[in-house]
Amino acid sequence: MRTNTDVGGARDTTRLAVVVGALGVVFGDIGTSPIYTVQTVFSPNDPHPVAVSPASVFGVISLIFWSVTIVVTLTYVTFVMRADNDGEGGIMALITLIRQRGAGGSRRATVTLAALGIFGASLFFGDSMITPAISVLSAVEGLKVVAPSLEALIVPITAVIIVVLFLFQRAGTAAVGRLFGPVMIAWFLTISACGIGGIARHPEILEALSPVYALEFMIGHFSIAFFTLAAVVLAVTGAEALYADMGHFGRRSITRAWLILVFPACILSYLGQGALILQDPANVSGPFFLLAPSWARLPLVLLATAATVIASQAVITGAYSVASQAAQLGYLPRLRIVHTSEEEVGQIYVPWTNWLLMVSVLTLVFAFETSAALAFAFGMAVTGTITITTLLFFHVVRERGAPLWLVILGAAPLLLVDLLFLAANLTKLVHGAWLPLLIGFTAFTVMTTWQRGRGIVTRRREDEEGSLRAFIDELHSLDPPLHRIPGTAVFLNRGKETAPLAMRANVEHNRVLHEHVVIVSIETRPVPRVPRSDRLVIDALGYTDDGITYVSARFGYMDPPNVPDVLRQLEGADIECPIEVDTASYFLSTIELRAGDTPTMARWRKHLFLATAGISADAAEYFGLPRNRTVIMGSHVEV
Structure with a gap:
């Protein structure tokens, strides 16, 4: 006979397994952002470079902390993830919620908002192509820090890793999560330890947690800080995957994993990198890997490579969900969908989407060759998706009966942050930001054309x-x-x-x-x-x-x-x-x-x-x- 203690213990074990699985699938993208974010901000190859100074370092680290807090913790984890459609998340879930309620009775408003949502989903496909390329490239580039002579092997190694990743997708999300979960736990503990080591060498960096430094940097050095936002936004890449993958693991598991482990680990890493740059401005080239002692850098490169493979997994599984939902809602033709779990209906594998993503990612790797070259393209995809998601979410909130004054009070500051990021990335249009827009417009054209043609065929039939x-x-x-x-x-x-x-x-x-x-x-x-x-x-x-x-x-x-x-x-x-x-x-x-x-x-x-x-x-x-x-x-x- 089972006691309440046995049942409670089994339930706790199940919850823990789901949280570990979420760590292995959902948080790879945002959890590996520390590898390249700070380095990109201070990159000398940036068309709008940021000079290294105590004021800029404190300002940038403060901007990163508050951007992650506002966009991820406040917007997504606290608000947007509550707008689920029977447990399913993602921008397609928002579209269905809007269609169900008819956009306040206005057909034109419904069509406009649905079209905006479809464009947001299209940008997410661009994100799904760029994330594996930039994530894996940034990790393998750590070989340059360990041994500069290995630089020529970075692109071939990246390509092999990506091919293996996509070949492994047919095993299913649950299998991937069980394999990657413990790796991500090791990853977050490692970057936390490295961050603490950096903070210990220059503890004054903790002052950057104050919003005063971010505001002073934005107001006092706006001409510099505004362009910096195009790189700072890299710290929140993956927030959209938290929402898109909600149907795989549930809001509660994702929220717990974020607040207890992922958020603190990422912030510690950013603070540690800031402290390292304050100690020696020459450390702006590869500050993430330089946080580790010299003997630990090669193992860190290997662990980072595994973690960035997992980062790719987050958006790949999200792309499966978006493609499946788009097909069922009439925006894509019916696709072959393989359900990979007998327990979780939301865990799926879409072969056509998988192979299209693999070819696209490999094309980006061989075309751009470095993570720095892809950084601005990455930011554009993320900011576009986040801005549209925030807008649609607050429309749903309004349609559910929230007072207009309350919706405006909540939406205005969050949308202001999103629009600042979007505007900053638009300044990088000729430097790579055009790529996700091209992918987005292409996917948008395909989906709206299919919807229109499907209606014509239905009437003729x-x-x-x-x-x-x-x-x-x-x-x-x-x-x-x-x-x-x-x-x-x-x-x-x-x-x-x-x-x-x-x-x-x-x-x-x-x-x-x-x-x-x-x-x-x-x-x-x-x-x-x-x-x-x-x-x-x-x-x-x-x-x-x-x-x-x-x-x-x-x-x-x-x-x-x-x-x-x-x-x-x-x-x-x-x-x-x-x-x-x-x-x-x-x-x-x-x-x-x-x-x-x-x-x-x-x-x-x-x-x-x-x-x-x-x-x-x-x-x-x-x-x-x-x-x-x-x-x-x-x-x-x-x-």
Whole structure:
């Protein structure tokens, strides 16, 4: 017999495992920012260099501390992560919350805010490409500190590490978290110890925790401090991954890990680096690695490399979630999604997204070659995503009934900080900040084109299919009656209004129909998951004796749309059409898309839509249909 103590102990162990898993997946990005942030601020290659002086060092470290506190701890951990959609986070969750509430009744406002959110999600894809490149490069560049002769090996080593990382993704988030969690614990303890060592040599740096130094630097040296923000923002890279990965581990686990370990460790490292530079301005080149004693620098490089691989993991898993949600909400074609955990539905692997990211990351590594060259591109992606997330969050808060004065009081200072970071990064446009904007606009164009084209195809397809009710009435009026053959046929359909093309073709050309017919439509609701008790809606379509039943299967955008599995809920049920799932034949209606001459979209968008359609996952696999009992019948539609 289990006691309350046993149950409580098991629960505590589970919570600890989730926190460790979150450390291994969520915090790699923001946890490795100390490697390159301070170095980038004082880099002599910066187009707006910051001279090393006690005032600038105290000002920069104070800016970093308060930026992390305001953007990560206050904006994301305290506020934004409360705006979940049944446990799921990320910018796509905010979009669904806005769509559910209709943006205060204004369709134009809803469309505008949803489009802004889609652009934010597009920038996150840019972040997902840049993060692995800059993170792993910055760690491997530590080899220059240990042995300058190894500099030529930095790019090849980085490329090999990245390939191995993406090949490992199919093992699943849980496996990655179990492997990386203990590594990240060692990482945060190590950078804490190095930071404390630096502080001990120059304890005056602790004064930088006062906001006075940040304000004095911004006000007294604004022409310098403003441009410095473009590099300071690197300290908060990864905040968006905390929110995007919330569905994998939960808000509570992420919050605990951040406040107890990650936040203190990062701040100690920044303070230690500031102290080291105060001691000797020559230390601005690689201050993170120079904090360690000479004998420990090579082990630190190896540990940093492992940690930056984990940093890449944070945004990769976030990209999977965003891609999956975008596909379910109609902004991307259906993608092949592999659920890698039997316990956590949110833990997924999206092969197409994985390989696209791998190719993109390798391209960036070979094109830019150094982390410094990628730094400004990185900042632009992060600030754009953070600013849009903050704006959408406060809109959701307002729609939930918060007083306008309270929303303005909370939003104004936080948005001011975000907009300052965004403006500072825009000054680096020609120095690399154009890259995430290009990626973002490209992804945005693809997603909005797919949504537009999908609507056009749906309307054309509805015209071809005709009314389902009228079709059923026609079947009943046939003389002689249609020949019915033994067995169960399941026709997948887009909705209740139109007849399945495959069913219409079967009747018109083969003049037969199965004795038992189930028409199934998949409805994706704007929630992550739909309870099994609410999943099915059954309609006899006006006749209770014809063996034809309509079933609407409701799924959340994080639910796997497995049709045979959901139909098992009907086995043995008291309905007119007995379901024989294990022997049923499944019929799919496929559409061959062609670019027509009608002015529905610009011609280049038509071809983009057709190209995007080519990445659609196989419908039979996507819906979990048995290959040996699935029949595919097609038609064509002009866009």
